[in-house]
Amino acid sequence: MPLVTVIIPNYNHAAYLKQRIDSVVDQTYRDFEVIILDDCSTDNSAEIIEQYRGHEKVKRIIYNEVNTGSPFIQWKKGIALAETEYIWIAESDDIADLDFLENIAPLLDENKRCAFAFCDSTTDYDGFINQKQKPTAENKLYIGKEFIHQHNINAQFVNASCVVFRKDKINQQVISDFVDFRSSGDWLFWTSLALKGNVVRHQQILNFYRRHETSVSDIAYKTGKYLPEAFRLMQYFKTNLNVYPSIPQIKKWASAWARNTLQNTAETQSLVKAAFSLSKTFLLYYIYYLAKYKFSKSKLY
Template sequence: MNPLVSIIIPNYNHARFLKQRLESVFGQTYQNFEVILLDDTSTDDSRSVLERYAAHPKTSHVVFNGKNSGSPFAQWEKGLGLAKGDYIWIAESDDFCEVDFLEKLVPLFFKEENVALVYCRSNNVDENGNFFDIFYPDNFDNQKWKTSYFNNGNDELKNFVRYTNTVPNASACLFRKQDFDFSEMKKMFFAGDWLFWAKVLSTGNVYFCSEVLNHFRFHDKTTRSNRSTNRYKEYLLVLSFIYKTIGEKLSYERKHFWIYYEMQRQSVSLLFLFRHVRPFFYAYSYFRYKLLKHQIRTKLLSKR
């Protein structure tokens, strides 16, 4: 009931947020943890901030890369390799949390059987410290994530995660340590976290805590602020994994839903369409997209 938690803090150019992040970690009311500090060749003042915490008794490793890894998941993989705890918290360097984050979440691993993932509700905070009561999954079901719940991992994949990434921020999560294959994720820039949480859920169950214990920093350098027509390729890779896990076939129409979803989200020109979809399927796929979008939203709302 008092397991060691390995807290991995991967950082890249977040010097202005680091002190608040680190103080919120070291000040936890639950104190059985180690801290692994990783810097991916920052060009700001991050190194000097991290070095001030290197001698802290809870700090087990401080690693400064000589060359940028090119992927946050390479840092996740490195941190997991150094971790001694049975449970992992990837505390992103620009976020911060409540002091009882671990105290509230760690016991949930022992409340039900085979819990592989525990996460809490978050709110958004901008770079100036202004808070916004925004939790991305509420866009798909504005009631489900208002109360705490336990669910079978495969059921969570089948009924929710295959429609969207319902785990919007790594800093809000604790997960059971195990071996993960990061080879695909290290090539991804937009949906690698979605794939990671799908892999975690394929190994066990989930417990969600509806208390706001995590504060998700949103600024112009966050991945969600970036746009690219390559997103849909990563979406399809994630969906292929999920559908294989739940034993269903990823249909032609569902693949094209994600292509058109990306088009609508970014107002992509028809040139994108003709590069990736045979033109004579245009009308058919467009109407299938509209229908499937309606069906998905209706199905999600019916899960309340």
Template structure:
């Protein structure tokens, strides 16, 4: 009999955090799951711990890359292709969670629900808690303080097309059958999760619990940290790709001010530390918004 949940743990150079990740996955109060371990050519000693846990009875796969894939979403796709469960949990290797994470989130699924998620607590490199993750509050300061359900169409129209309001994959569980037909964004480095959430929610409903069951670690190696200029350019291009793709169906509802954060983020990251030397990208963003 196949497990109900496939837990995919994609790792790249997160040796300091792996033990806590494993402890909070393998000791879940809900136990009907398999674990798929992936490594993207780590060089920090992760392999020893991964290979040791490969013998755990819950581990169905250990896949070790000899060359880095260049995209976390290639790893996601690899794990999903191997998954046998009806539900997928991408448990990022530098995060951790409460032991009742799966038990709580699985109860939120109804017939038409394709994605459920919980509130996240931000933690730093040392594991110190820094408060609730508030990235989505720019759209609505009160919404994520309460649990809710919504249709996928409304969630996209009202929130998700403006910015990635589901900011940490470790907080999400989704139905595997809903992702099977998605054209996976393996060309993306930063924003593939945003793309995937939108594509999933075109197929059904969403549920959210305001319980902080996930701990989202922020450090210099996370995708949201400041990167070298060429990578930050790629990040902005990915933002624009998603905005342009998913705004077409809602053209009469466009409010350009909802997207100014993209320009502001680019400006602030580089102007503040005097690294901004390539202004044409600023004008690319501006000209893109003028098309709305």
């Protein structure tokens, strides 16, 4: 049996799909199999996917008859289907260097207590390279909680496509919970994995990560809809690590919440109250920004 299952979840990424699949099936490391999951795409994704039916590395192709509306439901399905020790979720609009698995999978072999290993990424935002992580001087091994405290409290640090993880380190309760998330399920998922073992960061940039204005995460951020998920994560950090996000991050959330168009809904008010119970600091900054924006608005009339 292969050592790695590569899950390629796709929805309407026909423009990038061939390049993505080729960057997986042509990996120099060959001990893997591929599961392609299409979430009822309305573009010509199926036409491209069918070109790989019968490929020696493609084990399964599954099409949903109805769109799930959540990338993390697809993650859960792929993880359940995977029979291997290691899993790589290769998002359908990203690209990997052809030696990605050759560099990342052995890090798990060498570090038996490691929950996941990852590399750094280049980020493409609608055709423009606007972020390129600087390679580290050497591979770095983190205690899981150390990694969370340094990198994952204030924001999601890793992109799914740059990670290979151990299936037996998955927190089954988190798998049940994160399907309710639209934009931050990966943040919860990687944090929960880091609580189950160590983390290794590879020194090279081996992943090319695309972001789009129409992506679920970007829309959620711009509309403020990511905030309920952020507060659920705040509760998770409080329960499991007894820590809160930093003051700058709390200020950022408080400002966004005060400005977001959903602030007068019953759902939002209940979530704000829950956040207040977690952090009085958030309450103070929320009141400050709410007053500031209301004052600014009143000056326009």
